[in-house]
Amino acid sequence: MHRCQPPDAVVWPQNVEQVSQLAALCYSQGVPIIPFGTGTGLEGGVCAVQGGVCINLTHMDKILELHLEDFSVVVEPGVTHKALNTRLRDSGLWFPVDPGADASLCGMVATGASGTNAVRYGTMRENVLNLEVVLPGGELLHTAGLGRHFRKSAAGYNLTGLFVGSEGTLGLITAATLRLHPAPEATVVATCAFPSVQAAVDSTVHILQAAVPVARIEFLDDVTMDACNKHSQLNCSVAPTLFLEFHGSEQVLAEQLQRAEEITQDNGAFHFSSAKEAEERSRLWAARHSAWYAVLALRPGYKGYSTDVCVPISRLPEILVQTKEDLKAQGLTGAILGHVGDGNFHCLLLVDPEDPEELHRVKAFSELLGRRALALHGTCTGEHGIGLGKRQLLQEEVGAVGMETMRRLKAMLDPRGLMNPGKVL
Amino acid sequence: MHRCQPPDAVVWPQNVEQVSQLAALCYSQGVPIIPFGTGTGLEGGVCAVQGGVCINLTHMDKILELHLEDFSVVVEPGVTHKALNTRLRDSGLWFPVDPGADASLCGMVATGASGTNAVRYGTMRENVLNLEVVLPGGELLHTAGLGRHFRKSAAGYNLTGLFVGSEGTLGLITAATLRLHPAPEATVVATCAFPSVQAAVDSTVHILQAAVPVARIEFLDDVTMDACNKHSQLNCSVAPTLFLEFHGSEQVLAEQLQRAEEITQDNGAFHFSSAKEAEERSRLWAARHSAWYAVLALRPGYKGYSTDVCVPISRLPEILVQTKEDLKAQGLTGAILGHVGDGNFHCLLLVDPEDPEELHRVKAFSELLGRRALALHGTCTGEHGIGLGKRQLLQEEVGAVGMETMRRLKAMLDPRGLMNPGKVL
Ligand SMILES: Cc1cc2nc3c(=O)[nH]c(=O)nc-3n(C[C@H](O)[C@H](O)[C@H](O)COP(=O)(O)OP(=O)(O)OC[C@H]3O[C@@H](n4cnc5c(N)ncnc54)[C@H](O)[C@@H]3O)c2cc1C
Ligand SMILES: Cc1cc2nc3c(=O)[nH]c(=O)nc-3n(C[C@H](O)[C@H](O)[C@H](O)COP(=O)(O)OP(=O)(O)OC[C@H]3O[C@@H](n4cnc5c(N)ncnc54)[C@H](O)[C@@H]3O)c2cc1C
Numbered sequence: 001m002h003r004c005q006p007p008d009a010v011v012w013p014q015n016v017e018q019v020s021q022l023a024a025l026c027y028s029q030g031v032p033i034i035p036f037g038t039g040t041g042l043e044g045g046v047c048a049v050q051g052g053v054c055i056n057l058t059h060m061d062k063i064l065e066l067h068l069e070d071f072s073v074v075v076e077p078g079v080t081h082k083a084l085n086t087r088l089r090d091s092g093l094w095f096p097v098d099p100g101a102d103a104s105l106c107g108m109v110a111t112g113a114s115g116t117n118a119v120r121y122g123t124m125r126e127n128v129l130n131l132e133v134v135l136p137g138g139e140l141l142h143t144a145g146l147g148r149h150f151r152k153s154a155a156g157y158n159l160t161g162l163f164v165g166s167e168g169t170l171g172l173i174t175a176a177t178l179r180l181h182p183a184p185e186a187t188v189v190a191t192c193a194f195p196s197v198q199a200a201v202d203s204t205v206h207i208l209q210a211a212v213p214v215a216r217i218e219f220l221d222d223v224t225m226d227a228c229n230k231h232s233q234l235n236c237s238v239a240p241t242l243f244l245e246f247h248g249s250e251q252v253l254a255e256q257l258q259r260a261e262e263i264t265q266d267n268g269a270f271h272f273s274s275a276k277e278a279e280e281r282s283r284l285w286a287a288r289h290s291a292w293y294a295v296l297a298l299r300p301g302y303k304g305y306s307t308d309v310c311v312p313i314s315r316l317p318e319i320l321v322q323t324k325e326d327l328k329a330q331g332l333t334g335a336i337l338g339h340v341g342d343g344n345f346h347c348l349l350l351v352d353p354e355d356p357e358e359l360h361r362v363k364a365f366s367e368l369l370g371r372r373a374l375a376l377h378g379t380c381t382g383e384h385g386i387g388l389g390k391r392q393l394l395q396e397e398v399g400a401v402g403m404e405t406m407r408r409l410k411a412m413l414d415p416r417g418l419m420n421p422g423k424v425l
Numbered sequence: 426m427h428r429c430q431p432p433d434a435v436v437w438p439q440n441v442e443q444v445s446q447l448a449a450l451c452y453s454q455g456v457p458i459i460p461f462g463t464g465t466g467l468e469g470g471v472c473a474v475q476g477g478v479c480i481n482l483t484h485m486d487k488i489l490e491l492h493l494e495d496f497s498v499v500v501e502p503g504v505t506h507k508a509l510n511t512r513l514r515d516s517g518l519w520f521p522v523d524p525g526a527d528a529s530l531c532g533m534v535a536t537g538a539s540g541t542n543a544v545r546y547g548t549m550r551e552n553v554l555n556l557e558v559v560l561p562g563g564e565l566l567h568t569a570g571l572g573r574h575f576r577k578s579a580a581g582y583n584l585t586g587l588f589v590g591s592e593g594t595l596g597l598i599t600a601a602t603l604r605l606h607p608a609p610e611a612t613v614v615a616t617c618a619f620p621s622v623q624a625a626v627d628s629t630v631h632i633l634q635a636a637v638p639v640a641r642i643e644f645l646d647d648v649t650m651d652a653c654n655k656h657s658q659l660n661c662s663v664a665p666t667l668f669l670e671f672h673g674s675e676q677v678l679a680e681q682l683q684r685a686e687e688i689t690q691d692n693g694a695f696h697f698s699s700a701k702e703a704e705e706r707s708r709l710w711a712a713r714h715s716a717w718y719a720v721l722a723l724r725p726g727y728k729g730y731s732t733d734v735c736v737p738i739s740r741l742p743e744i745l746v747q748t749k750e751d752l753k754a755q756g757l758t759g760a761i762l763g764h765v766g767d768g769n770f771h772c773l774l775l776v777d778p779e780d781p782e783e784l785h786r787v788k789a790f791s792e793l794l795g796r797r798a799l800a801l802h803g804t805c806t807g808e809h810g811i812g813l814g815k816r817q818l819l820q821e822e823v824g825a826v827g828m829e830t831m832r833r834l835k836a837m838l839d840p841r842g843l844m845n846p847g848k849v850l
Contacts, residue, residue: 069630069739070768092634112579123577125586126551141830145804145823150735151767152548153804154537154590156811156819156849157831161550161586165579182636205494209517211607211673213638248636252677310575314494342576343495379570379578386581394581398570405566405838406582412837413830424581 002044002388007054014059016174024138026053032418035168037107043387045167049422071180072149077106093180096121100289106173111385112165119341120215125164130177136414149177167385168420170413184247189281190274192264193237198317200240203267204340212259216245219340224291231294232287237271243288295335295348302350307366309373310344310382330365344382386424427469427813432479439484441599449563451478457843460593462532468812470592474847496605497574502531518605521546525714531598536810537590544766545640550589555602561839574602592810593845595838609672614706615699617689618662623742625665628692629765637684641670644765649716656719657712662696668713720760720773727775732791734798735769735807755790769807811849
């Protein structure tokens with residue numbers, strides 16, 4: 001969707017002092033600055049639309065501090081979520097936010113990422129305790145104060161929260177202090193097929209209302225299931241499906257599983273199966289995490305674009321049904337999957353990059369879907385961010401005073417408009 | 426601690442249009458504006474240090490929208506957390522954030538409040554989905570867009586988070602969209618006495634590490650226990666004590682309770698008792714929530730002041746022991762209690778309001794404690810806010826660039842410095 005626009009230069013700083021010097025130099029010379037994490041962002045956030053210098057932070061990849069007793073860690077921007085969890089293995093703790101790609105943790109801060117575990121553990125917004133930020137002019141800001149890593153605070157304005165989701169437009173994040181969680185003692189996964197989208201969503205609402213502390217609850221539509229069956233050698237029903245995961249002690253898991261099974265069966269589920277062994281569990285989640293590639297494989301040579309709306313959960317059935325109809329009406333190939341416990345879903349659209357007319361239809365579909373979500377009190381982006389393509393939708397979402405406030409924030413921190421220009425606003 | 430300074434006038438607007446007109450009028454005339462929720466704030470937030478108009482929002486007390494299926498509610502600023510939970514009774518949902526006083530929910534947004542349930546359900550920061558704010562000049566801002574109430578979003582800068590904890594210095598909150606949680610199916614409370622502060626804190630860390638999903642874990646020192654015994658007719662050991670609460674199904678509760686008992690006993694607890702019946706549970710929590718008054722009753726005629734530091738949990742034992750010594754050295758009467766699962770504790774200091782010398786010692790003690798917390802990577806306020814008295818500590822906490830960023834934020838939204846002047850910065 002977003003044509004790659006290369007920067008004039010790429011630099012790989014080794015430490016925060018170099019980042020600060022680079023920022024000061026670029027800023028004083030009027031040169032745009034584009035922060036780069038691992039480049040897995042889906043909204044064109046690293047496109048250099050006005051040229052400039054791309055600051056690639058992958059060489060800064062140290063875990064700077066690990067406070068196991070305090071459930072916190074400080075990472076440099078080159079550390080990815082998988083690298084962190086590898087380091088944490090056997091510590092009894094983990095970091096749960098897991099976008100499908102192995103993104104950098106600071107890139108995840110920058111986009112306000114979430115993923116499959118957010119329904120229980122929150123998104124990046126709830127899991128960042130402090131940030132070290134190089135402001136556009138090179139100054140160093142510690143959003144919660146230098147070296148601080150408390151669980152909560154009411155001291156002054158929430159500067160940390162301001163930078164989470166700022167998509168590189170307010171400063172460069174050079175270290176993040178994150179909240180860790182105790183690793184689950186045991187885990188069980190279940191899959192469950194339904195006669196309709198409505199039945200799958202109703203089950204989700206009922207499971208949440210019953211306070212079953214589900215760790216993951218993911219929806220995959222028939223198209224996605226079909227693609228996953230082929231790509232990941234699964235043997236699941238080609239029907240609207242939920243993938244669920246529960247965390248807890250053995251005893252607690254058995255109870256949660258039973259509850260979830262009862263609820264889904266009350267809603268007409270025709271297949272419920274669970275897996276406890278690590279191997280089978282990984283196979284299922286690997287399939288879920290490969291869904292993007294499985295769908296791409298449906299039409300070799302095509303490119304994919306993912307929508308990302310999020311609505312109040314009760315509005316999910318109508319928007320999902322409508323989306324299916326829109327796909328048909330537009331003659332587009334699209335698979336739907338989503339973090340349904342949060343009301344967030346993606347429609348993976350396949351498009352022939354050589355066909356400008358199809359590209360146009362995909363864009364139109366994506367905007368229509370964004371507006372449908374807005375009309376249902378939702379948001380045009382649950383987790384991928386605004387980037388290049390959703391700036392118009394953002395205006396419709398937050399309104400004139402909201403936009404004006406965001407513009408003034410941007411002007412306050414980046415008066416020359418050089419931090420990742422052309423994004424968000 | 427904070428001498429009451431009355432405003433020049435108090436107004437009781439009935440709706441948001443009136444609030445907006447009032448703000449526009451005051452602002453254009455250069456008159457300070459002081460928002461007032463229920464006046465339970467502990468940091469002098471409603472003192473009219475420069476005179477002006479106090480906007481008392483208690484008459485706007487409607488629950489505007491209730492979306493049970495979506496786990497969200499919209500409240501006007503006069504609705505308190507108890508009023509909301511009364512309304513929610515029998516709905517299967519509740520709002521868990523519970524400061525000891527029956528504060529207004531928008532006041533709780535303004536101070537970034539938390540309380541005893543934060544260890545499991547988060548603070549206000551994690552439970553606000555959208556805010557309607559009258560900006561100083563009278564303009565109306567919907568921080569997440571008009572009428573939106575999704576669970577998560579990555580759309581633009583987090584304006585909602587900016588107003589949580591802004592203590593009335595950036596605008597008047599005229600409605601809050603809050604996240605609701607499923608009411609626990611069953612609840613059990615336990616109390617547990619320890620030979621030392623260290624043993625109580627070690628137990629807390631171990632319980633959290635073992636992923637026992639404790640809903641409340643409160644620490645009360647020997648002085649507090651003594652006061653509670655007398656004031657609330659309890660018969661507990663006069664020793665460092667934990668009050669715990671667990672939420673879940675009957676079966677899950679039994680397991681959680683057993684785990685907690687094992688852990689506390691491994692740490693030398695000499696008394697562990699639990700209560701399941703609603704009556705006995707309310708008696709215990711009523712005692713906990715009356716601790717403030719129980720301690721005040723120790724010295725009739727005296728006033729109380731509560732400190733509010735928060736540190737990384739592993740540093741709690743040393744700061745608690747040190748605080749006890751400081752109290753003794755300064756000849757002050759103080760009781761310690763706290764939300765120990767978050768690393769947050771209060772020292773309730775009793776002071777003779779007629780004795781300026783004692784008042785001086787209390788202030789000095791409070792500042793010393795704030796600095797001790799800062800030295801341990803903590804914060805000078807976990808939940809009460811900066812208000813009038815902690816502005817110097819805030820500077821030490823966030824540093825020069827942090828302060829400068831906060832000042833620029835304030836100047837951006839309130840260029841004439843008329844919104845609750847003299848607070849926070
Ligand atoms: C297969 C696949 C599945 C995905 N699944 C999910 C999912 O489930 N949930 C989800 O949230 N996302 C998902 N994503 C999107 C992506 O992984 C996230 O947006 C991720 O947070 C991007 O991180 P990154 O390090 O790759 O950032 P980049 O792509 O490098 O950058 C993204 C944006 O952040 C800025 N940025 C990056 N690093 C910094 C920094 N250190 N300081 C300041 N600004 C910075 C960039 O300028 C850019 O605007 C998926 C992507 C793919 C390819
Ligand atoms: C016995 C006791 C126990 C307490 N326990 C706790 C506790 O456990 N946890 C905790 O966090 N706090 C606790 N508190 C403190 C207090 O209850 C909280 O700070 C609460 O959030 C204040 O809410 P309020 O409505 O009373 O606000 P107020 O006291 O009226 O105002 C507090 C501040 O917020 C601003 N404000 C209020 N309403 C608005 C609005 N609508 N828009 C903009 N600004 C506004 C005011 O200008 C002021 O700066 C306790 C207080 C007492 C007396």
